[in-house]
Amino acid sequence: MIINRVVAISNRRWFVWLLLASPLTVMTKQYIDGDIYYGEYLHATGEFSVRLLIITMAVTPLCLAWPAKAWTSWLRRNRRYFGVATFVYAVPHLVAYIAKVGTLAGLLQGAVEPGMWTGWLALLLFLPPALTSNAASVRRLGKRWAILHRLVYVAAIFTFLHWLLVAFDAIPALIHAAILFILEGYRIRQSTENRRA
Numbered sequence: 001m002i003i004n005r006v007v008a009i010s011n012r013r014w015f016v017w018l019l020l021a022s023p024l025t026v027m028t029k030q031y032i033d034g035d036i037y038y039g040e041y042l043h044a045t046g047e048f049s050v051r052l053l054i055i056t057m058a059v060t061p062l063c064l065a066w067p068a069k070a071w072t073s074w075l076r077r078n079r080r081y082f083g084v085a086t087f088v089y090a091v092p093h094l095v096a097y098i099a100k101v102g103t104l105a106g107l108l109q110g111a112v113e114p115g116m117w118t119g120w121l122a123l124l125l126f127l128p129p130a131l132t133s134n135a136a137s138v139r140r141l142g143k144r145w146a147i148l149h150r151l152v153y154v155a156a157i158f159t160f161l162h163w164l165l166v167a168f169d170a171i172p173a174l175i176h177a178a179i180l181f182i183l184e185g186y187r188i189r190q191s192t193e194n195r196r197a
Contacts, residue, residue, distance in 0.1 A: 020085040049089035056082040061187035080133040087130035115165035125155035
């Protein structure tokens with residue numbers, strides 16, 4: 001009875017958004033209150049965004065590996081929310097950076113650096129999928145919806161390039177990239193085998 005209740009709550013939209021929004025709410029409050037510094041906030045929001053991106057892109061390979069599990073079904077049902085949250089976490093990451101630079105001239109000067117323009121491009125590529133991650137867009141766009149959402153793969157490449165280029169320590173970025181590479185490699189292999197079968 002209790003388990004059924006917990007499962008029912010976990011499937012509610014408000015619960016998923018509460019789960020996704022809680023870390024950002026806590027981090028932002030800590031940053032505003034001065035409990036964490038600019039660099040810590042920038043790193044935390046960026047890293048959370050990347051981890052949510054990995055979860056979003058991992059849904060298909062995880063479902064291929066464990067097709068009959070309740071947790072993979074839950075991830076599949078809520079994949080769009082994780083995708084939108086990826087973009088949502090990137091927004092305060094950007095806002096904190098803009099506020100720190102403070103001037104348009106400074107932003108333009110920094111934008112030509114590889115570490116910066118890769119981040120800007122990744123964010124722009126994430127924007128169309130984030131705005132169309134709803135049922136109305138799926139109905140309106142039809143087959144074009146899936147094509148549009150393939151931008152996420154390109155955005156992921158530029159996201160990791162941005163992280164690698166601006167990081168003081170590249171190892172965490174490489175670890176995250178390796179996890180996603182392995183998962184996507186498994187997805188491609190399984191999809192190929194399924195088509196052959």
